[in-house]
Amino acid sequence: MKYIPKYLLPILFCAGILSSCAEKQDFDQVDNLDITPTAEASILYVETPESIINEVNGINIFSQIFNFDAFNEQFFADNVLDGVVTYEVENTTSKPLDITFEFLDDAGNSLDSENFSVNAAPTAILRREIAYGPAGRSLDIIRNTSAIRVSAINLGDNTSVSALPNPTVFLRSSAKFRIGLK
Amino acid sequence: MKSSLFPLIILFTGYISSYAQNKAVLYDFQEIPQALMVNPGMNTFYNWYAGVPFISGIYAAGATSGLTVNDIFAADGLDINQKVRDRAVNALSKRDEVNGIFQVDILNGGFRGQKDPANFYSFGMYVEGYALNYWPKDLAILAYEGNADRLGQRFDLNDLNASGQFINVFHFGINRQIKNNLTLGARIKLYSGILDFNSTNNSGYFETIVGENNLLRNTLVSDMRLRSSGLDALLDASDNGGGIGSLLTKRGFFGGDPGLGFDLGVTYNLNKQTVITGSILDIGLLYHTSDVTNYTLEGAASVEGVEIILPEALSDPNADFWEDLVNEIEELIPFEENSKNYVTLRPIKFYSSIRYNFGKQGEPTAACDCDNQPDSGDRSLYYLNSLGGQLYVINRPRGPQFAVTAFYQRRFAKVLALKATYTVDKFTASNIGLGMSLQAGPVNLYIMGDNLLSYGNIADSNYASLQLGLNIISWERN
Numbered sequence: 266m267k268y269i270p271k272y273l274l275p276i277l278f279c280a281g282i283l284s285s286c287a288e289k290q291d292f293d294q295v296d297n298l299d300i301t302p303t304a305e306a307s308i309l310y311v312e313t314p315e316s317i318i319n320e321v322n323g324i325n326i327f328s329q330i331f332n333f334d335a336f337n338e339q340f341f342a343d344n345v346l347d348g349v350v351t352y353e354v355e356n357t358t359s360k361p362l363d364i365t366f367e368f369l370d371d372a373g374n375s376l377d378s379e380n381f382s383v384n385a386a387p388t389a390i391l392r393r394e395i396a397y398g399p400a401g402r403s404l405d406i407i408r409n410t411s412a413i414r415v416s417a418i419n420l421g422d423n424t425s426v427s428a429l430p431n432p433t434v435f436l437r438s439s440a441k442f443r444i445g446l447k
Numbered sequence: 448m449k450s451s452l453f454p455l456i457i458l459f460t461g462y463i464s465s466y467a468q469n470k471a472v473l474y475d476f477q478e479i480p481q482a483l484m485v486n487p488g489m490n491t492f493y494n495w496y497a498g499v500p501f502i503s504g505i506y507a508a509g510a511t512s513g514l515t516v517n518d519i520f521a522a523d524g525l526d527i528n529q530k531v532r533d534r535a536v537n538a539l540s541k542r543d544e545v546n547g548i549f550q551v552d553i554l555n556g557g558f559r560g561q562k563d564p565a566n567f568y569s570f571g572m573y574v575e576g577y578a579l580n581y582w583p584k585d586l587a588i589l590a591y592e593g594n595a596d597r598l599g600q601r602f603d604l605n606d607l608n609a610s611g612q613f614i615n616v617f618h619f620g621i622n623r624q625i626k627n628n629l630t631l632g633a634r635i636k637l638y639s640g641i642l643d644f645n646s647t648n649n650s651g652y653f654e655t656i657v658g659e660n661n662l663l664r665n666t667l668v669s670d671m672r673l674r675s676s677g678l679d680a681l682l683d684a685s686d687n688g689g690g691i692g693s694l695l696t697k698r699g700f701f702g703g704d705p706g707l708g709f710d711l712g713v714t715y716n717l718n719k720q721t722v723i724t725g726s727i728l729d730i731g732l733l734y735h736t737s738d739v740t741n742y743t744l745e746g747a748a749s750v751e752g753v754e755i756i757l758p759e760a761l762s763d764p765n766a767d768f769w770e771d772l773v774n775e776i777e778e779l780i781p782f783e784e785n786s787k788n789y790v791t792l793r794p795i796k797f798y799s800s801i802r803y804n805f806g807k808q809g810e811p812t813a814a815c816d817c818d819n820q821p822d823s824g825d826r827s828l829y830y831l832n833s834l835g836g837q838l839y840v841i842n843r844p845r846g847p848q849f850a851v852t853a854f855y856q857r858r859f860a861k862v863l864a865l866k867a868t869y870t871v872d873k874f875t876a877s878n879i880g881l882g883m884s885l886q887a888g889p890v891n892l893y894i895m896g897d898n899l900l901s902y903g904n905i906a907d908s909n910y911a912s913l914q915l916g917l918n919i920i921s922w923e924r925n
Contacts (some may be wrong), residue, residue, distance in 0.1 A: 302593030
């Protein structure tokens with residue numbers, strides 16, 4: 266019995282060091298973790314001076330298809346959840362214009378389009394936001410887009426020149442999409 | 448198979464190993480030979496000692512600052528997304544970190560010089576792994592919330608700062624009592640690097656602002672690098688279904704990255720009862736030459752989408768503006784791979800202490816055939832109690848870290864010694880540690896742990912460490 270106190274202290278010490286408690290942890294919560302950043306960037310910018318418009322015979326000023334693979338990149342297409350495409354049209358020329366943006370698939374089929382009728386200068390900048398996803402148009406439009414066609418029709422004449430400095434049509438666009446990383 | 452190995456590496460680098468490395472309880476614990484490893488200039492009282500292979504020194508520790516496992520994974524009914532957002536993404540700073548270390552003594556022994564008993568020699572081999580990851584605050588915000596609606600906010604690429612190393616260390620040390628009140632020690636270390644990775648000293652930023660032409664402008668200025676050594680061979684061995692053990696052994700026995708380091712230490716008796724000590728450890732470097740793979744991302748680019756400015760843009764009807772944009776970005780910010788050798792410095796550590804001994808328990812009885820006479824040198828072992836303070840500093844990628852410790856040590860004859868510590872550092876201000884050295888004949892068992900108050904809920908602990916070992920000791924004055 267006299268040896269019990271001698272070894273009791275080290276035994277208690279070892280037991281104390283080697284034992285610990287932990288409140289209940291639920292590591293399955295990680296299944297409910299949503300990592301969904303929202304990324305935004307510009308898409309397409311087109312700048313057309315009035316002098317170019319005046320050089321074109323007829324009303325079709327411009328119709329051009331631009332390759333655009335950002336949306337149908339595998340990672341983006343697989344994980345995009347929803348988003349908004351923003352368009353802005355600024356016209357400082359003397360002509361009313363009709364401008365159309367179209368999203369095209371690999372085969373050149375039109376998946377979606379957005380039309381802007383803009384008055385001759387002076388006129389306000391047109392700005393429009395188009396939603397895609399559950400609260401908007403189908404996300405498949407975005408996923409399958411591999412090109413953008415921009416068309417512009419001159420609804421005025423081919424001679425007048427705006428009194429504003431450097432009269433030009435500016436087409437601006439950007440995209441803001443939420444991506445499900447997890 | 449590579450993907451199956453990555454989680455193990457992350458686990459290893461993030462949690463099993465630790466980098467706090469402050470062995471506050473072990474420091475100057477003279478009854479334990481392994482204390483020589485944290486101060487080669489410690490006063491020694493052994494004729495010889497032999498650590499039991501593989502179990503003479505086992506040490507593991509982990510530390511997190513700003514966040515615990517419990518903060519995120521407690522079964523508290525709260526939404527984990529809210530917890531991650533409130534407690535991690537929006538709460539942690541770039542100085543918060545997760546780190547870990549483990550050390551296992553393969554061999555450890557020591558003996559007193561026969562011709563010159565003032566000298567004590569120690570030697571051995573141990574493996575060590577550590578990993579350190581600072582919280583990449585800006586990159587975490589970017590990954591968790593994105594760049595949307597954050598015009599003008601610069602995401603700092605310097606926030607990415609992570610490193611890890613797995614090495615085998617061969618060491619030989621000399622400890623000499625220079626004068627009655629002065630003992631000096633030095634140790635040479637030969638490193639054999641097994642695995643290394645690091646991504647430190649990154650710079651640059653990612654920013655979104657209003658565009659000059661288009662609606663938005665995204666700018667990336669980057670000077671980033673990830674360097675690794677030994678990783679590809681490990682992944683290849685994993686892919687081939689084996690050979691990892693032989694690969695680790697080969698690299699651990701001078702088949703890996705060579706390195707050289709030194710430890711220095713001193714003990715000085717101000718008077719019979721007051722002792723000051725100091726040591727500086729791991730002044731050294733490794734030269735990574737084998738199986739090196741480095742990745743770099745250097746350059747600068749600003750993008751406002753595909754830009755078509757007429758009439759110039761229509762001069763080439765076959766132009767692919769998207770491909771041109773992608774190619775231009777890749778030229779401006781190339782992502783490149785190389786195999787250039789590189790050097791890493793070991794994390795230098797500094798210890799110092801002051802100790803006051805009191806409660807004399809008796810003079811030594813055996814004569815000593817050495818300069819270490821009974822009335823000379825550090826007489827701490829002949830006092831029942833020691834009280835003092837310690838300072839610890841470690842050099843880290845974001846600047847030195849400090850820890851201050853107060854301790855009390857109590858001896859129970861020659862059988863048992865206990866040491867209690869209270870440490871304050873960046874991880875916790877309530878770190879109570881305890882250590883015990885039990886001497887049963889020639890057998891010495893020691894065990895020690897840190898931050899014991901957190902053991903009530905270890906998942907909520909910011910810091911925890913455990914160290915234990917078994918030695919055979921022949922005492923000089925038995």
